[in-house]
Amino acid sequence: MPESKDQKRVFILGGGAALGAHQVGVLKYLEEISIKPDALICSSIGVINGCVYGSGGIPALEEGWAHFRSLAKVVNPTTTDNPITGLSLFSIEKVAASLEEFMDFPKLLESRLDLEFILLNLSRGRGEMWSHAMCNSWQELRTVTRAGYSIPPVFPPIEIRGEYYIDGGLAWNIPLEHALEINATEIFVLAPISSQLPYHANFKNMLDYLGRLADVLWRTIGNMGHLYARIEDGCFHGVPVTIIEPGEEMSGLSVMGLLNSYPEKSKRMIASGYRDAKRAMERPVETKRTHQAGA
Numbered sequence: 001m002p003e004s005k006d007q008k009r010v011f012i013l014g015g016g017a018a019l020g021a022h023q024v025g026v027l028k029y030l031e032e033i034s035i036k037p038d039a040l041i042c043s044s045i046g047v048i049n050g051c052v053y054g055s056g057g058i059p060a061l062e063e064g065w066a067h068f069r070s071l072a073k074v075v076n077p078t079t080t081d082n083p084i085t086g087l088s089l090f091s092i093e094k095v096a097a098s099l100e101e102f103m104d105f106p107k108l109l110e111s112r113l114d115l116e117f118i119l120l121n122l123s124r125g126r127g128e129m130w131s132h133a134m135c136n137s138w139q140e141l142r143t144v145t146r147a148g149y150s151i152p153p154v155f156p157p158i159e160i161r162g163e164y165y166i167d168g169g170l171a172w173n174i175p176l177e178h179a180l181e182i183n184a185t186e187i188f189v190l191a192p193i194s195s196q197l198p199y200h201a202n203f204k205n206m207l208d209y210l211g212r213l214a215d216v217l218w219r220t221i222g223n224m225g226h227l228y229a230r231i232e233d234g235c236f237h238g239v240p241v242t243i244i245e246p247g248e249e250m251s252g253l254s255v256m257g258l259l260n261s262y263p264e265k266s267k268r269m270i271a272s273g274y275r276d277a278k279r280a281m282e283r284p285v286e287t288k289r290t291h292q293a294g295a
């Protein structure tokens with residue numbers, strides 16, 4: 001059946017650093033069943049995936065993740081970007097140069113695919129949405145995307161038009177409301193951070209307790225946009241929503257796990273994303289499903 005000309009399918013690509021390889025498997029499966037986005041709302045690693053997808057599709061994503069090793073590129077202090085004389089631990093330049101091999105910014109600037117990026121404006125102290133259409137040149141678009149994945153304090157804030165920006169996932173990772181603002185008629189949430197945690201009956205010691213607290217905070221920050229949204233009968237304010245995320249076996253906060261990306265791990269994550277997408281699409285819509293704070 002042909003799709004309505006008024007249909008706008010929005011994919012929200014949430015943040016999650018190295019866990020973002022999960023989104024590649026999800027995108028691959030959805031494309032295989034002829035589900036493609038009209039718009040991408042991108043946060044953190046979702047900014048990277050969104051730009052690579054918009055530049056070269058699934059093949060570019062698979063090639064990029066198949067060769068990317070993050071730690072050697074992340075650990076890159078310079079005379080200006082370091083914790084002594086700068087505002088960060090490392091420079092973003094080496095990571096950005098490697099990632100941008102798979103991004104065609106002139107193509108993205110002219111793309112018919114709506115690209116929306118979540119940034120945190122440190123100068124004004126608020127989350128903001130930037131679209132590719134707001135950029136005056138492909139060079140400014142490149143700067144905006146760098147800000148989108150500039151995780152503090154690992155990387156420094158990025159200056160855009162005289163104001164300073166960082167990774168917006170810290171403030172606004174899964175913005176369902178913005179999907180409605182850009183007239184979504186169908187929403188797919190590609191959340192690389194699991195919203196489910198395994199049951200924890202007791203705590204062995206203080207470290208165990210603090211670890212559990214960190215896991216809960218990480219899960220909450222990463223999924224707050226949909227975790228506490230009122231989704232009923234599979235819809236958010238009448239718009240169908242499909243949430244695709246990893247299972248609880250991939251839950252919990254691990255700093256090294258987030259920063260350390262390498263081909264073998266990425267391959268496993270992509271395969272997991274493919275399986276999770278297939279399972280989500282084959283699952284019937286839950287009847288009167290509601291997420292609320294305290295529920």
